């Protein structure tokens with residue numbers, strides 16, 4: 001499967017653990033022992049330790065499973081789960097992780113791993129990522145770069161354009177539905193004929209988010225759609241969300257919503273046989289394929305005075321992401 005992990009800086013030393021001789025406690029004349037203690041002394045430390053590590057893999061069943069396998073031995077399960085969400089967040093303007101992934105898709109991640117004083121290991125930062133979708137000609141790349149004055153940092157493609165765009169690719173966060181969707185299959189719902197939208201299976205009550213800034217033009221009940229919201233965006237495109245259990249407070253025609261804000265909650269109102277979100281992109285009153293309609297244009301470029309620094313960072317990050325080629329020879 002090509003699951004490899006490469007350390008690029010000296011690997012973390014596990015906290016020193018000194019085993020001691022077992023202590024046997026018995027009452028006189030009674031066998032076997034009543035208690036057996038196995039004391040250990042764990043070296044305490046107040047310092048946090050970090051290292052850089054590259055993880056790559058091929059998706060067989062789901063992104064989570066692939067990351068779960070490639071991170072074995074280098075990250076605890078919670079950090080591996082978190083990493084799948086982080087990857088989805090990084091590319092959330094480009095890829096709908098719950099639908100666009102296929103068997104054979106490849107990912108490479110460059111991460112900063114941190115060991116806390118208590119020994120817990122987390123991923124403190126994703127420094128770079130490459131996602132090679134089997135049905136796309138070029139791999140997607142993300143380079144983490146901190147511009148002065150921004151504490152969080154942003155992700156840019158190799159040409160220095162921000163990955164942040166005007167629209168999210170999915171109306172439900174991947175972390176909310178990753179437990180349901182595999183990479184290859186998604187449930188088929190009993191729906192009305194001439195179905196023109198995209199369905200997202202999600203538990204009842206899962207937050208539904210606006211895919212972009214806009215104004216609510218409809219919030220109410222509409223036939224088979226059940227509880228439905230329409231949002232008009234600046235470019236005239238309308239995003240439609242149906243079958244919702246209920247709306248977030250204040251949703252009425254004229255309400256302004258921001259990209260990513262919660263507008264309602266997944267339900268099964270209208271013609272739906274199970275809880276899911278029905279999502280449509282409409283242009284001039286006609287439903288369009290969201291994948292094409294939401295194909296994001298390039299975001300903002302790196303500020304001119306940061307370009308040289310960014311290029312250095314990019315070259316280093318991309319070179320590190322390529323380390324896996326060396327490692328995979330030993331498989």
Ligand SMILES: [Zn+2]
Pocket residue numbers: 191195197198199277278279
């Ligand atoms: Zn639908």
